[in-house]
Amino acid sequence: MKIYHLSHTDLDGYACQYVLDFYFKNCYFYNSNYGKEINENFNVIFKNIEENLKENPNEEFVILITDLNLTLSQCEDFQKAIEGKKIKLLLLDHHQSGLECMQKYPWYFLDDKRCATKIVYDFFSRCYGENKSLSEFVDVVNAVDIWLSEDKNFELGKVLLGMVSGAKEINRVMFAQENIKYLFHLFDVCRKYIHQKNAHISLDNDLHSLKKSFFKKENDDTLSNLISKFVVERLSINKEKFSVFYKGSKGLLTSNIGNTSVIGNDFLMQNPDFDFFVDLSSRKTLSFRANNKIDVSLMAKNLVNGGGHKNASGGLFVAYKDSSNYDFIKAQFIDLIKSKELKENNENKS
Structure with a gap:
């Protein structure tokens, strides 16, 4: 049995996954904010389940959703998706806004008196045994998440809350599993x-x-240098996954990587088989970097009417739709390149 666990992107959400990891080691973790990110992640989970079924048609699956309340339409879509399949769906949450969904779907559990982490711990500890140290950690999360300001754990919980909200060191879209390990x-x-x-x-x-x-x-x-080194190492290991092509030149596409000048230059220096580096941000900005192999100012001008210097340029990708899924992000950038190439070919023919 394989467990796919979708949870929120805050202290309570990640702590739910921390608890599950204590009890099971065959888990695949995904994180989401509300809205379309939930659907995107659910679609990715189902795609991965389909790939697993090709290898083992008899495999059974559990999809666990925590610290996220769904809409009725999402519940209906997810219910239809699992019907007739060896998939068990379980949602453990504490947001009162999910009450209507809980009343309609038996797999939707809601308790607004406990944070989601405590609900998850109580559920699995009853089945697989309690752990004092883990339970104490859960109580810290619970104290701050449901704001028990008089609780002895409240102040420590506030530090943990800020720690997770400020843990931007590892990009969760590019390196989801590394981000989980870090937290x-x-x-x-x-x-x-x-x-x-x-x-x-x-x-x-x-x-x-x-x-x-x-x-x-x-x-x-310094922490900054250590992080940059870590990021460049991970990009180098996964460079084929992140690679894109433009007019015969090979580049690397990142999303919200941060510190683009340093990371982009370090990556290109360590990977001479790549000609350019591009970062696409949630603000729709494109940051281009090169190391004298390609003029990225011309590339930026051609793709998004941008510009700048030969080795450092930028522009605005107006049609870009932000996503929490790297494959969706990459597909949009590739489509942008293809659309410009098609336009150039048509102009040359005429």
Whole structure:
């Protein structure tokens, strides 16, 4: 049996997955905000299930959704999708806005007196056994998520809440699994503070070093440099997945990677088989970088009426629709290139 777990992108959402990872090691984690991201992730999950069924037609699946309330139309679509298949669907949530869905669908569980992490822990601990240390961590998450301001764990929970909301070091669209591992690492070390005096202050003081401990391998460096090195390494390992082509030149496409000048230049220096580097942001901006192999100012001008310098240019991709799924993002950029190539070919023929 394989478990596909879709959860929210905040402390409570990731902590739900942390709890599930404690009990099961055959889980595939996905994270989503509300709205269309839920549908995008659900479609990706089903695509992966179909691929798994090709290899093992007898495989059984569980789709667990936590800390996300669905609309009635989403519930109806998901219900139809699982009918007749060896798929069990379970939603564990605490948002009162999901009450109407809970009343209609038996797989939709709602309890607004506990955070989603506590609901998940209570559910699986009854089946597979309690764990004191994990339960204490869950109580910290619960205290801040449902805002129990008089609870002894509340202040520590506030630090964890800020820690997760500020954990932008690893891009969750480009490196979803690495982002999960990073947050799980932070949860692991945070649990050691729970019984300390003034735990919230100690954790707040140590957080910078705790973040560095995930990225540091041999030599110490600034957190920024360690992150850049990590990102370039991951991009290099997965470069074929992220590769795109423009007029015979090979490039790498990222999404909201940040620090584009440093990361783009470092990647091109370490991967001479690539000619250009492009980052597409949620604001629809395109940042082009090169290392004297291609004039990206001409590329930016041709694709989006942008411009700049030979090795550093930019532009606005007006028609771009932001997504939490890299494949959807890449498909739009490839379509942009193809549409420009088609237009040029038609103009040359005429």
